[in-house]
Amino acid sequence: MAEWTEKDPIVSIRDVHKYFGDLQVLKGVSLDVMKGEVVCIIGPSGSGKSTLIRCVNALNDIQGGVIKVRGIDLTDPKLDKLALRKRVGMVFQQYNLFPHKTAMENIMMAPMLVLKEQEEDVRQRARELMKKVRLEGKEDAYPGELSGGQQQRVAIARSLAMSPDVMLFDEVTAALDPETVKEVLVTIKDLAQEGMTCILVTHEMGFAREIADHIYFTDNGVIVEHGPPATFFHEAKDPRTKEFLSQIL
């Protein structure tokens, strides 16, 4: 197997098929993400977009096709999931923080337990991350004491603490109050501008248009249309894309 180089896609998805029992949710999806690229996946509910990014860090397995992250083949039966998950961070719609741990502890747990790093180094990095997501002063707050937007930013910091190469965002603002959506989007935008590779599943069209390098529209388990935001939003050709865009724009 050839070594992965910066010229190769950091995430390569090839003809992926995914079934839940008899129900086929992905019907041959292919897309490539280059290092530093920001990709948004949009589409109606149930179109398979969340399933797709959950496959990228092996939370869901696939029944056909190949997914590679930095050259790590996820369909390899001897896949080292730990090696994969050090590379790929994931943020969920419902934040999924550990409710019995403070913000700092949430961030510090994985580097200490999984990467076996020294507590002092991790603590310092966690403080910097709290600053980065603009939550200084909330270090010792428990998730239940934070607003949705604040929890989601802790969740982003928690993923970043593992120093991943790719960040996956699964509808991370869908459960938030409108007024806190913005603070989370600003955090993601900062990340994107620093060159983090991001794959976002989102319903925030304005945001997708603003930060995405490439937009994919999925419907019914296939990619219907894709392109850079400028052409995607104005020159959509497929009727399904047009209909979807007309409903939300």
Next chain:
Amino acid sequence: MEFIAEFFRQIADDYPRWNFIWMYQPVQQGKILSGIWMTIKLSLACLALSMVIGVLGAFAQGSRNVILRSIVQGYIQFFRNTPPYVQLLFFYFALGQFTPTFSPDGWLEVPIISNVGWAIISLSFFAGAFNVEIFRAGIEAVPESTREAAESLGFSRSQSYRYVVLPLALRVSLPALNNNLVNLVKTTTQAFGIAVPELLYQSVTIWNDYPSALYPTMLLVFIVYVVLVGILVMSMSKWESSMRIPGYGS
């Protein structure tokens, strides 16, 4: 202290049904105290062992191994659906026959597991069966998504159990666990059936010897259990509040 003994001796003289014999006769007092001590030891041992059984059983129930899961399921069905008193007799009289013996003096043959040992084993397995179910319910109450978050951060299954699932499950389980442990402490009286010298056993020997001491001794047994269970409940609720998470589940 002599005047207290004198006071109760006087009561026994004046009211023949109220002979608080263990307040003035050292031998009976010794029986009561050693009975209380045995009840405490029995309870603590069973509490600890039954919780260990509960955690291990709940972990085994989550295993992918079908055989392991059905063994745990069979264990729960057996111990939950049969009377603890019958279990106790079965352990002591049936299984006790097959355990090896040793001879401390060359004459006596003493089984390596004493009646106290069998009482601890039997009662722990009885309460443990309920604890497995209680912990399993607690584990199932931890959202799948929380476990997924741990998994996506690279936690192994045992790390995710130890640092995320169990601490949360325990908090959910505590009220039900509380009930079961209270029952366990009270069920230790059934060890009487295999002559474990706990409080009820000692009390019965006293009121068999001194029928005039029946009422006072029964009263004492009630009071001791009210106090023991009270202490347990208080420490459980202390534990519960020490684990309360700000902003969670309220």
